[in-house]
Amino acid sequence: MTAEFQSHWSPTASLEALKSRAEQSAFVRGFFAGRGVLEVETPVLGRHGVSDLNLDGIAAEVHGAPGWSDTRAWLQTSPEYHMKRLLAAGSGPVFQIARAFRDGERGRRHNPEFSLLEWYRPGFDDDALMAEVADLVCGWLGVPWPQRLSYRQACRQFAGLDPFAIGGGELAARCEVWVGADMAESLGRDECLDLVMSHAVEPALRAEPPTFIDRYPASQAALARTSREDGVEVAHRFELYVRGIELCNGYWELTDPAEQRRRFETDNALRRQAGKREMAPDAYLLAALEEGLPDCAGVALGLDRLLMLKLGLDDIARVMAFPVERA
Incomplete structure (x- = not known):
């Protein structure tokens, strides 16, 4: 056995951090149980990956999958596509504590495998969802209610x-x-x-109270709907920062299948220009949108970062039992 394994077998998180992680999960589940939001599980391994230029999935090989034309599959960067298929099938409001995977991400706030809280609220717009995000985050961290700045105001x-x-x-x-x-x-x-x-x-923003940034440029909409405000096209997208740390990314969700298909095509054009692999559009998601995604808002929140803020820690490894270098 090499010295590396002898010295790096132990967890990087303290017992206190591991206990706080369990308490955080219980808090989240209690929060949504009290609001009638259903907990769901969706695949970690999926047939399709994400096309977003700024995200790179981790590929895996799967053998013997009925109906698959090749063996390539993807560890999911988020449970978004699968959860939207549940919404289209009539699930109602749903949440999930998921494992997510993103290649090339390792730093004090990033690990290729991480914990993500994602939830969707039919009948909510981005304003209503921001209020619910604030209820959850402020309730757990005990911080002041967030201020709100548009992307334009913040810049x-x-x-x-x-x-x-x-x-x-x-x-x-x-x-x-x-x-x-x-x-x-x-x-x-x-x-x-x-x-x-x-x-x-x-x-x-490190010196500011908790802050929502919203109304991003339409070119940064990702999967959010857009509208025209103050003479410019803006995306109904928001992010929450606490002590300068980005905690979540939320949308008033796009429901138009034709526009979703166009955005997949735009993503792949950008990926080609950047020399990245093109990603096949998720045909299951497009079919679900054709069937009808209810008007809804959704958000993904990083649970590891939330725990870092709770414990006053500045390195994600200190809230994870085994980051990638010890996995």
């Missing part, structure tokens, strides 16, 4: 720019301080705006 206040009005050249020039001139000039608009968020807005 104006903390980065000194209007993300909808600034020209591409000026935006790239603003990013040079973080990545250099050559890299900044090669980036697309949304990539530059991501740098503004990560290098200017998010650090400023």
Whole structure:
């Protein structure tokens, strides 16, 4: 046995953290039981992966699966597609404490395998769901009720720019301080705006009370519906930050199958440009949308990060029994 295994067999989380994780799970289940939201389980291993440019799934091989034309399957980056199929089948409000997998993600706030709380509320829009997210997070952490800023307000206040009005050249020039001139000039608009968020807005939020950021640019809608407000197209998407840590990503969900198909195609065009593998559109999800997804809002919340905030820890490994390097 090598020295590595002799010295790294033990968990990285303390017994206190492991007990708090169990208490957090019980709190979450009690929260939704009190609101009549059904707990469900969906596959960790699925036939389709996600097409989002910013997410990379982890592939697996499956042999002997009836009806499969090949052996490739995907560890799910989130249970979203399967949960939406349940909604289309008439499940009503549902939640899940899931294991999720994303390749290439390891750092103080990331591990390739992590715990995700995801839930969907038929009849809710993004405003109603933000209130429920606040109830859950504030109830567990004991923090003040979140303030709310639009994406535009946050960028104006903390980065000194209007993300909808600034020209591409000026935006790239603003990013040079973080990545250099050559890299900044090669980036697309949304990539530059991501740098503004990560290098200017998010650090400023560490000194702010809990904060919802909403009304993202329509180009960053992912699976959210969009509308026109104040002369610009915005996405009904929100994120919650506590002490500068992003906890969740929520949408007033897109229900139009034609628009969903178009977004899959756009995702794959972006993946081709980035030299990434194209991902087959999830035909099961599209069929469910054709059948009819109820008007709903949904959100995914990182339970490991929530526990880090509860315990005042700054490394995800300290709330996980075995992060990837000890798995």
